[in-house]
Amino acid sequence: MLETPYVTNYLTEHFGEEDYPTIEGYERVGGYRAARKALTEMSPDEVIELVKIAGLQGRGGAGFSTGMKWSFMPKDTDRPKYLVCNADESEPGSFKDRILLERGSHQMLEGILIAAWATGASTTFIYIRGEYAYPADQMERAIGEAYAKGYLGENVMGTGFRHDVRVTRGAGAYICGEETGLLESLEGKKGQPRKKPPFPAQYGAFGMPTTVNNVETFSHVPHIVEKGANWFRSFGTEKSPGTTVFGVSGHVVRPGLYELPLGTMLSEIVFEHAGGVPGGRKVKGVIPGGMSMSILPAGQLDVPMANEFLHERKTMLGTGGIIVMDETTCMVRVASVISYFFRDESCGQCTQCREGTGWINKIVDRIERGAGEEEDLEVLLDVAGKMEGQTICAFADAAAWPIQGLLRHFSDDFAEHVRQRKCPFAESFEL
Amino acid sequence: MVISKQTRSKIDAVIAKYPQARGALLPALHLVQDEYGHVSKECAVEIAEIFEIRPVEVMEVLTFYNLFFDSPQAKHHVYVCTNLPCSLRGARGLLRQLESQLGIKAPGETSDGRIFLGHEECLGACGYAPMMRVDGQYHEVLDIEKAKRILDSLGE
Ligand SMILES: Cc1cc2nc3c(=O)[nH]c(=O)nc-3n(C[C@H](O)[C@H](O)[C@H](O)COP(=O)(O)O)c2cc1C
Ligand code: SF4
Numbered sequence: 001m002l003e004t005p006y007v008t009n010y011l012t013e014h015f016g017e018e019d020y021p022t023i024e025g026y027e028r029v030g031g032y033r034a035a036r037k038a039l040t041e042m043s044p045d046e047v048i049e050l051v052k053i054a055g056l057q058g059r060g061g062a063g064f065s066t067g068m069k070w071s072f073m074p075k076d077t078d079r080p081k082y083l084v085c086n087a088d089e090s091e092p093g094s095f096k097d098r099i100l101l102e103r104g105s106h107q108m109l110e111g112i113l114i115a116a117w118a119t120g121a122s123t124t125f126i127y128i129r130g131e132y133a134y135p136a137d138q139m140e141r142a143i144g145e146a147y148a149k150g151y152l153g154e155n156v157m158g159t160g161f162r163h164d165v166r167v168t169r170g171a172g173a174y175i176c177g178e179e180t181g182l183l184e185s186l187e188g189k190k191g192q193p194r195k196k197p198p199f200p201a202q203y204g205a206f207g208m209p210t211t212v213n214n215v216e217t218f219s220h221v222p223h224i225v226e227k228g229a230n231w232f233r234s235f236g237t238e239k240s241p242g243t244t245v246f247g248v249s250g251h252v253v254r255p256g257l258y259e260l261p262l263g264t265m266l267s268e269i270v271f272e273h274a275g276g277v278p279g280g281r282k283v284k285g286v287i288p289g290g291m292s293m294s295i296l297p298a299g300q301l302d303v304p305m306a307n308e309f310l311h312e313r314k315t316m317l318g319t320g321g322i323i324v325m326d327e328t329t330c331m332v333r334v335a336s337v338i339s340y341f342f343r344d345e346s347c348g349q350c351t352q353c354r355e356g357t358g359w360i361n362k363i364v365d366r367i368e369r370g371a372g373e374e375e376d377l378e379v380l381l382d383v384a385g386k387m388e389g390q391t392i393c394a395f396a397d398a399a400a401w402p403i404q405g406l407l408r409h410f411s412d413d414f415a416e417h418v419r420q421r422k423c424p425f426a427e428s429f430e431l
Numbered sequence: 432m433v434i435s436k437q438t439r440s441k442i443d444a445v446i447a448k449y450p451q452a453r454g455a456l457l458p459a460l461h462l463v464q465d466e467y468g469h470v471s472k473e474c475a476v477e478i479a480e481i482f483e484i485r486p487v488e489v490m491e492v493l494t495f496y497n498l499f500f501d502s503p504q505a506k507h508h509v510y511v512c513t514n515l516p517c518s519l520r521g522a523r524g525l526l527r528q529l530e531s532q533l534g535i536k537a538p539g540e541t542s543d544g545r546i547f548l549g550h551e552e553c554l555g556a557c558g559y560a561p562m563m564r565v566d567g568q569y570h571e572v573l574d575i576e577k578a579k580r581i582l583d584s585l586g587e
């Protein structure tokens with residue numbers, strides 16, 4: 001399966017070409033030129049500066065400046081430094097990293113190589129979610145090809161720089177996408193997030209200075225090095241440059257991937273690119289950035305897909321996973337599916353998160369069954385509010401935000417369940 | 432010794448690739464499970480010896496992750512994704528129909544222990560929903576006919 005994106009740009013333009021995942025295919029369209037340029041013509045600091053000026057922001061969900069993150073890596077140290085590529089992609093609604101791994105394997109490896117040069121990292125660990133068996137095999141193949149060509153190993157491209165890349169497969173736990181949960185898992189432990197500080201740049205994988213970046217983040221890097229910061233800034237907005245690979249799912253005519261500049265209007269993506277809702281039905285709500293982000297009602301889709309604009313509407317770009325729901329959708333059922341997921345995936349270390357996710361799921365299900373009380377809406381908001389900003393990792397916030405968003409925009413759906421003592425949305429998707 | 436020589440040597444090769452041996456624990460569990468279909472108590476004890484950790488530490492890791500099994504499993508594993516994007520496109524109806532086709536409730540297995548049917552959280556295929564993962568392989572853009580054909584084609 002895995003269709004190439006409906007709309008492509010610099011990241012995905014060659015994804016339809018059969019030999020592009022091989023090193024020959026990648027080099028035929030100019031691949032590895034950027035890495036050669038970085039390693040032979042640029043100092044590590046120059047690379048970091050370039051990525052900073054380009055304004056690349058992490059594409060794993062938090063949107064942190066990539067150049068800044070790289071600059072936190074200690075410079076004068078004898079300790080080995082590591083990079084981690086976060087390929088755990090488990091945020092519901094997100095399915096972009098999978099194709100970037102499968103078809104853009106060498107593009108990502110080249111980005112890793114450049115990041116390794118910039119940060120002085122000796123090894124990169126690519127942590128791939130356990131269910132991505134094919135992407136993991138394909139990455140192993142690509143890494144093998146890069147070693148055979150001398151692009152990885154003791155003497156990268158004859159420059160004397162050493163870099164190794166390893167693939168580690170996860171084993172089915174959403175929380176291992178959180179960067180310190182990932183680090184624990186990489187070390188062979190339960191994926192329970194660490195308290196911060198210390199941050200990974202001081203104490204990361206195996207206790208060494210570490211930078212964690214997302215699959216897509218690395219994939220942008222060769223293009224920036226080859227074509228420059230100004231070119232990169234010609235896409236997207238002033239504050240959010242570049243393209244991203246949006247994933248559109250749910251009630252649309254053409255679900256799939258769309259590589260578009262950041263700042264593209266959400267309404268344009270949903271209605272023009274993805275063809276709107278099938279059967280002439282109307283949109284009810286859209287989650288703009290993966291399931292942990294707050295929903296937007298149909299009237300608020302005229303928003304550019306970039307954090308500076310989405311923040312004003314109390315939501316975020318997240319992973320760019322756009323989930324569309326039509327007018328038949330029961331938002332209490334949506335809350336039920338979301339809260340079940342977070343209850344199930346909480347790692348259990350923090351009381352607010354462990355108890356809060358369980359409570360929310362229980363109350364939401366009670367409301368859906370028609371057994372809810374009017375006070376339940378207040379209780380939901382109260383519990384969600386107490387989960388925010390109180391815990392070891394941002395999972396608890398990610399569990400609270402979508403529930404707060406649903407109550408902000410669709411409290412009538414909840415109230416109607418309580419009033420009618422049943423679910424009033426007979427046409428909604430099944431639970 | 433329950434872990435085969437081949438698997439043991441693969442484990443040793445992976446250990447050599449990590450700065451600390453323990454980093455190879457998840458890969459080792461994957462390797463053992465690939466061979467036996469699950470990680471038995473005996474295997475866990477042996478893995479603990481290889482990694483010079485306590486057996487309870489291996490068990491803790493084993494039970495934390497959804498993809499590892501500590502007991503014998505059905506021959507075939509069928510998981511329908513029921514997270515939100517898939518549910519919006521009929522995943523739960525599909526799961527119900529597969530339940531009645533097999534005469535079981537998910538999560539559960541057929542009485543002959545041949546097929547396990549369950550649901551899973553988002554598998555990174557939301558744009559190709561509904562979908563299921565059968566013996567590790569993705570099947571996407573399903574309808575009930577297609578899903579039944581896939582079940583019918585499963586070997587003994
Ligand atoms: C609960 C939770 C799950 C996350 N899952 C992922 C994930 O699957 N992939 C990812 O790249 N980042 C994920 N993140 C974000 C990472 O912690 C981290 O910010 C990111 O990998 C950094 O890379 P970037 O700066 O390139 O975006 C998650 C964060 C949280 C709190
Ligand atoms: S917030 Fe939740 S997932 Fe994160 S560490 Fe605490 S209990 Fe675990």
Ligand code: FES
Pocket residue numbers: 092093094512513514515516517518552553554555556557558560562
């Ligand atoms: S929700 Fe089913 S694959 Fe993402």
